[in-house]
Amino acid sequence: MTATHHDTPAEHYPRRFEPPPGTLRSTLFGPNLVRGVWMAALFFGLGTLLVLGLRWWWGWDPVWHTEVVLAVAAMTAAPIGFLAGIGSFDYWLHYFVGRPTEPEDHSGHGARSWKDYFRVNTDHKVIGVQYLVTTFFFFTVGGLMAMFFRAELAKPGLQFVDSQTFNGLVSTHATLMIFLFIIPAFAGLANFAVPLMLGAPDMAFPRLNALSFWLLPIAGVMFVASFLAPGGAFGAGWTGYAPLAEGQPMGQTFFNMGVQWAGASSIMTALNFLVTIITMRAPGMTFWRMPLLVWANFTTSLLVVIATPFIAGSQFFVMFDRILHTDFFTPEGGGYVLGYQHIFWFYSHPAVYIMMLPGFGIVSEVIATMSRKPIFGYRLMALSLIGILVLGFSVWAHHMFVAGMADWLRVPMMITTLLIAVPTGIKVFSWTATLWRGRIHLNTPMLFALGFVTMFVIGGLSGIYLGSVPIDIHASDTYFIVAHIHYVLFGGSVFTIFAGVYYWFPKMTGRMYDERLGKIHFWLTFVTFNATFFPMHYVGLRGMPRRVFDYKEAFGDLNFFITIASFGLGASFILFVYNIVTSWTRGPIAESNPWRAQTLEWQVTSPPPIFNFDEIPQVVAGPYEYGVPGARHAVMSPAKEGVQEPEEVHA
Amino acid sequence: MPVAKGIVQLVAIGLVIAAALTAVAVLFKWLPTSASEELDRIAAIYWFVTIISIAIFSLVSAVVVFSVWKWRVSEDDDRDGPPIHGHTGLEILWTAVPAILVTAIGIVSAVVLARNADAGSNALEVEAIGQQFAWKFVYEGDDDNPTGELVLPVNRSTRFTMSSVDVIHSFWVPNFGQKMDAVPGIETEIVVTPDRMGEFEVVCTELCGLGHATMRARARVVSEADFEAWLEELRA
DSSP states (O other): OOHHHHTSOGGGSOOTTSOOTTSHHHHHHSSSHHHHHHHHHHHHHHHHHHHHHHHHHTTOSSSOOHHHHIIIIIIIIHHHHHHHHHTTTHHHHHHHTTOOOOOOOOTTSSOSSGGGGGSOOOOHHHHHHHHHHHHHHHHHHHHHHHHHHHHHTTSSSOOSSOHHHHHHHHHHHHHIIIIIIIHHHHHHHHHHHHHHHHTOSSOSOHHHHHHHHHHHHHHHHHHHHGGGSTTOBOOSTTTTOTTTGGGSOTHHHHHHHHHHHHHHHHHHHHHHHHHHHHHOOOTTOOGGGSOHHHHHHHHHHHHHHHHHHHHHHHHHHHHIIIIIOOOSSOGGGTOOHHHHHHHHHHHHHHHHHHTTHHHHHHHHHHHHHHHTSOOTTHHHHHHHHHHHHHHHTTOGGGGGTTTTOOGGGHHHHHHHHHHTHHHHHHHHHHHHHHHTTOOBOOOHHHHHHHHHHHHHHHHHHHHHHHHSHHHHHHHTTBHHHHHHHHHHIIIIIIHHHHHHHHHHHHHHHSBOOOHHHHHHHHHHHHHHHHHHHHHHHHHHHHTOBSSOSOOOGGGHHHHHHHHHHHHHHHHHHHHHHHHHHHHHHHOOBOOSOTTOOOSGGGGSOSSOOTTSOSSOOEEOSOSOOTTSTTOOSEEOOOOOTTSSOOOOOOO | OOHHHHHHHHHHHHHHHHHHHHHHHHHSOOSOOOOBHHHHHHHHHHHHHHHHHHHHHHHHHHHHHHHHHHHBOOTTOOOOOOOOOOOHHHHHHHHHHHHHHHHHHHHHHHHHHHHHTOOOSSOEEEEEEEETTEEEEEETTOTTOOBSSEEEETTSOEEEEEEESSSOEEEEOTTTOOEEEEOTTSOEEEEEOBOSOEEEEEEEOSOOSTTGGGOEEEEEEEOHHHHHHHHHHHHO
């Protein structure tokens, strides 16, 4: 599947799996969203009948049990029906039932109109865009929830919502930001960039890649829909600690199941990245010549594959306790409450690195390119990723210093936690050394990258405070924690996502964003971000616990200030959306390599050809040979400017 | 650019940032007024880590600001920087120095942790029981007289044994600096040695349901004599 396919114009591929387009029959029975909707409804009905039938057969009373019906029919069967309906399984089912194997005709590949973004598409570039648009949608939803509860927190006492809704808003905000924004937004950027950087025509498993994406909106809809559940949304925090989660209203089951779909999506994507990176590198692309973004996604994928099954397990156990009446975490039945936290954090601490390492990769690309210098200490940069990967699995219990776990575990976990500062420090110092004597282009991606470096240092240093057990005992479960995670995940991850989106925007869309608006967006975000989250360190240490709708009068003024600042932060995002939407539709046509970067994705047209490379590149050197006379990362013909029209996009 | 002049400018930027941060650290009172020996010790590590943090943040941000100030070029500049690929000495240095610093923080923390967990031989034993959404305290030998108000003698260690009857709660008095979850099914422990008399607030810090934000209790630290009198009254 390389250059040969590209010789035939994509429009000539027959669409074997679809009835002739435009007819009623094709609308109803072709693989599309219409079939997805009716098949979801059909599967929901079948799931409901299964539950009712079994309960009736065993003589259980009552036959109708809303939570069980929802868990089986709405959250398991209906999504499978939806996926089958949109055609995720068509090719595989064809194979399973023993029909002659269809040769891959690539009819599902590439986007020729905006409609191609709303179907199962096997093109990694289309999937990357699908991921990013979907994740930014949920970023908006999660952000609006934050605006809502910040309004509630503007002064002490209850203003707008009741206690369960407040807890639900806080929990859903965190859940969406983690599972529907940061993790998959990185997966989207990497989906677009990694195969191109490797010199590969696509990911190793394009159909699996398409399936991974479509699992994501299912999870997102589940989390948001929990607000409609009887009793309200899940209110036990994104951490969903048992036994509180086990006594929550039905919304909790939406969380338990949503995590399964989001987790499955992560795992499949990670496997796909691993196989792609291991097997699909262009000739000459040794591990030590891979761009650091590829290294970052390699280590991230290892973390995902090893750790994610643990959170899936923890949520299944809680759901089983809730609806099957098992006793994993109920002490009355012999369950062990702390068991939940151990299993949960065995995923959720590595998850912090899942949400950080891809950002490290993005920032390495941006800083090297915009400083016009090789990345400082390339090998140590890659090795420090491995160091974080290994250490990352041995620190989970630092979330449990006050949880009442075995005392002896505290000091070893403190040591490993503090040691993570070493590889992280190597990365920060190497980025600053890359700047040193460079020729710095201070454009929007670079501003976000440098904003990241400084803000992430603050998040890392507050992590040192929390790593020290005695300080953690004072500070844990306070607003200090809220400040810390937002410096790591917003000042850290979100800044790198913005950097990545601006950096690859011309490559993805073939158009250039508005540089002036981009810079204003950065400065507004930077200032309001600090105004929002820095004071939280203070109120936390002074005695304000997190996840409360009410607090002492003494914290009123600062909380009011934080709320106003957070509205500014929310408003700054509007600028980003405006810039992206208008630039995508009407922006100036971008050059194939506006940043004069050396990595492979910039050596093809913007947007890239449908199978990426007309000829397979031969990699001859490292990816950041800036300033080395005559040095090249790869040998290939230069991009043919103007061959490819920018994709038609309707945002 | 003369190297010496550049270094002086870089150091100057770093010192300005460090001075500003030090002002922020000193002028605001970041920790609550300490009312326990444990929080005094925590404050000592807090300041130790703060000094290191200010130094590291000032260093990194000074290099970033200085580099952008000195080496920023216009968008149409198409030259590259010098091809510096690395420097083994520097890389060893910035691996070793943070390793030493965090080891030092680790040792200090481990020592403080051990001392903060040591109740001595004359500790007052108190059970703290969490229940949605109130605290109940039971004094040693007074199982029949639970109280919702926590009264502690000054300058004597109290060992809390914690449990919960429903979900996880967490016991925290900000002025004591000590915190521990009350977990259903197991018993947990924490030691507090109050060294200042006054009234404080017991705060639940683990999300425990609808009334989590309102799960508060009063803690009073009194003289040993007042404490004995209060205990007598409780028993009566």
